[in-house]
Amino acid sequence: MAKGAHSKADAVYGALKRAILTGALEPGGLIEKAELCAKFGVSRYPVSAAVSRLAYDQLVDVAPRHGSFVSKISLHDVRERLFIRSALEGEIAAEAARRMTLADKDALAANLAEAEAAVEADDRAAFYASDVAFHQILTSRLAMARAGEVLDGLRVHLERVRRILMAPPGRIRGALAEHRAVVEAIDAGDASAARDAMKRHLGATGDLLETVAHQRPGLFAE
Template identity: 45%
Template sequence: MKSAAIDPYAALQKLQGGERSRLTDAVAEALREAIVTLALEPGMMIDKQAVCERMGVSRFPVSAALAKLATAGLVEVLPQRGTRVKPIVIHDIRQHLFIRSALEVETVRGLSSTRSDATLEALAANLDKQREAVAKGLPHEFHPLDLAFHEILLDAIDLPRVKEIVATSRGALDRARQLLGTPERHIHTLEEHVRIFEAIAERDAEAAAHAMHRHLDEVIAELRRFASERPDLFEE
């Protein structure tokens, strides 16, 4: 986690003048990025004036942006106290992982009997890049490769609505993913991806389903371990 001495608003950039609605969207996107990347930590009270000064905007777009983020479940208004970054809710994480597990387990189960050589080649190439990112200690390169691995699987079954639902649930896990983005977790993720790939390559539907299930279960298990160390960032 970052040092308390670091300005949590440092990543916010000053905006140029523009229409009120566009300013609101720009402020909301900047604050969302700061929240998702944990520059603004779960449980932290948001200093509206600091945001205004940093981004060069009035209080209106900041207040409107925070209202949008509240609807998205990233911040919450505490009566007579102000607005804070919403703690990561373990129960919400479990629900989104349940959705992902239900859909992605069935994805690999079905794909094991229908996969094409092109899909296997795409997965193998992706895994090679994952290995390189892990070997070189490049976490910022590993994350998009992790996402791409799952997208290759979802694209292969050609069910756009399923992919859309998975993407929505995956987006809700962004903050949790940042907390677990350690070199050790990346090594384990790579190993889990390899097991999924090997089962699909061998047309072993049950092994593929089991490997995907274990892969997603590990996320909630590691989050619970992390929550025991930093309970201030979480709510049950």
Template identity: 45%
Template structure:
């Protein structure tokens, strides 16, 4: 999990106005789990980090509040919002329905070049796990799923899936450090890849369902251990 300092540095490198930099850095800190639910946001700290006024930081926080990532209360100040569990369940349901159909379409007639690119992505995932690079693994994991819609020229489905994946980002980042999760995810990705390469749509759908259902099971186990992270 990234430190606040490294997230802030990345935000500054992203360019744009200082308000934008602060906004994207704060958002990344929340989504990545570096700022956990219920964590107070120290405006003075972020003002110093980005060398901006309190008004600028307040503007960034208000944008995050509009997106539901931050809560602002008169007597309490600004703090990271909990994750709404019912929203997560619905996003997961939508993602499951769509990605199962996407992977079947890929197994039916994805190009050999696109399949080869999926295999290359798996090699990068394996290297990231071996080196303990969770951030790198997460990026290749996200890219692996996006490559299916792109490789099969399913742009409209990609337009629907991308915001769903963004909504689920906090959950995925929260679960990723759990022991054994990257390795398990990699094995499931391998199974999906082999089903696509073998041109077996039914098998591909089964492997994708297994992959996404495991995320749901792990979420429930995590909620039981960390109820303070979530609201119903």
């Protein structure tokens, strides 16, 4: 099941989280605890603990004495999380321009090469993996574990909508160019430019969201 799961509750948590993120459990859907107990061969306790954590992550809404439901996607919340992510990653990029060593910059360059290969092969899955890695390289190389946790928490929610909205064909090429602009600013040690480039990159994602939300209402609550 989940790899890093040391307890049964962890295993159920990981599996449920993935199911929600991939859309296997759709927003508003009921979470059948009894079914999960049977599925994993555990008692209700680990399942309850897992659901409780997911409620903390705001991925499920639990109504006492009624039921637990996969939380719906709020367009306002998504916008706000993008705002937070932009503010935080922008500042992280600026910090990277100030503090990153040559070895760190090499890691970014290697990531950029991966992304480029993915674009040439038109492999969206590979590009997305490199995109996640790109942002994680920044936090890990700067020893910003807490910021990484905050961003992961945000990314989990944004991931739900990403699965829904399929980016237009040319998007990954544009995203690669945006990444490159960030890296160039970092390499040059220009904090202000790095921040702006990162914000432009995330702003583009926001624009994509708005257009799709406009095209397909009904996917979002509120």
